Amino acid sequence: MIQACGLRKNYGTTVALDGVDLHVREGEIYGVLGRSGAGKSTLLRCVNLLERPTAGTVRVAGQDLTALGDAELNRARQRIGMIHQHFALLSSRTVAGNVSFPLEAMGVPRAERERRVGELLELVGLGGRGKDRPHQLSGGQKQRVGIARALAGNPSVLLSDEATSALDPATTESVLGLLKRLNAELGLTILLITHEMNVVKSVCDSVAIMSGGRIEESGTIADLVRTPDSRLTREIFPLPEPAPAGSVTLTFTGDPGRPGASQPVVSDVVRKFDVDLSILGGSIEELSAGAVGRLRVALDGQERSAALAYLRDSGLIVEVAGEAA
Numbered sequence: 428m429i430q431a432c433g434l435r436k437n438y439g440t441t442v443a444l445d446g447v448d449l450h451v452r453e454g455e456i457y458g459v460l461g462r463s464g465a466g467k468s469t470l471l472r473c474v475n476l477l478e479r480p481t482a483g484t485v486r487v488a489g490q491d492l493t494a495l496g497d498a499e500l501n502r503a504r505q506r507i508g509m510i511h512q513h514f515a516l517l518s519s520r521t522v523a524g525n526v527s528f529p530l531e532a533m534g535v536p537r538a539e540r541e542r543r544v545g546e547l548l549e550l551v552g553l554g555g556r557g558k559d560r561p562h563q564l565s566g567g568q569k570q571r572v573g574i575a576r577a578l579a580g581n582p583s584v585l586l587s588d589e590a591t592s593a594l595d596p597a598t599t600e601s602v603l604g605l606l607k608r609l610n611a612e613l614g615l616t617i618l619l620i621t622h623e624m625n626v627v628k629s630v631c632d633s634v635a636i637m638s639g640g641r642i643e644e645s646g647t648i649a650d651l652v653r654t655p656d657s658r659l660t661r662e663i664f665p666l667p668e669p670a671p672a673g674s675v676t677l678t679f680t681g682d683p684g685r686p687g688a689s690q691p692v693v694s695d696v697v698r699k700f701d702v703d704l705s706i707l708g709g710s711i712e713e714l715s716a717g718a719v720g721r722l723r724v725a726l727d728g729q730e731r732s733a734a735l736a737y738l739r740d741s742g743l744i745v746e747v748a749g750e751a752a
Contacts, residue, residue: 434483461637508577523557567598664721670748702728
């Protein structure tokens with residue numbers, strides 16, 4: 428649904444994007460994670476060409492946006508909704524007036540606008556609040572208005588620029604739940620910019636980790652947590668580094684056909700083999716891709732090699748400190 432190739436964006440001598448490739452599948456929630464200044468928001472603004480890249484191409488739903496003139500680009504942008512970090516609501520308008528604004532710009536007749544606005548406010552949980560002013564709403568309610576406005580033109584793609592960073596944790600959870608529901612019910616493709624790992628863990632199907640204008644790592648959450656030495660896995664499960672020489676780090680998932688947190692693989696290995704096993708640290712997280720755990724152990728004994736082979740054959744990712752992956 429979104430394909431960016433070789434994106435570069437310069438501001439004078441400053442390089443904000445340095446050869447970025449991004450591939451977002453139709454219907455997924457794709458997170459771009461990174462610290463302030465990593466290039467996340469610049470990448471997002473290049474996707475809908477609010478910022479025109481210095482080099483590279485952007486295709487959305489098969490259409491090359493970088494090849495379009497202004498009039499064609501404006502029409503293409505109607506299929507791309509955008510949610511802003513600080514809501515960007517018009518204080519002079521009511522809630523309904525804010526949601527109606529893009530429909531007015533598109534020339535939609537008044538009766539149809541009113542019907543559509545009513546549907547959207549119901550969809551985001553603000554039915555009956557159309558006559559309120561933005562100052563009468565909480566932060567979470569303001570963001571729901573922003574989401575309703577972004578959906579006004581029936582977009583196939585929704586861009587979210589740090590949409591929850593100004594919200595408290597409970598409200599963040601509520602807004603993320605809404606985005607996940609819209610993704611499921613409307614089939615929306617959502618590209619979500621964030622610096623918060625909890626956002627990625629809660630709703631994302633795939634993720635790209637950015638630093639210094641480049642993507643360091645990308646892929647589905649399920650694949651990355653199974654990749655030895657994945658940065659995503661290290662950040663989700665921050666075990667002490669460096670790992671003690673010879674220690675064993677096990678990564679396991681709750682996917683069907685693979686060992687999960689409830690299966691006794693670790694206790695099995697102690698019963699089956701002449702080894703001693705001590706737990707050094709670990710945790711289990713419930714991700715959008717399912718339950719994932721990471722456990723670091725000390726494993727010693729005459730049958731250590733056989734025990735490691737058994738763990739690998741059981742489907743766990745096995746990393747031994749000091750050994751090549």
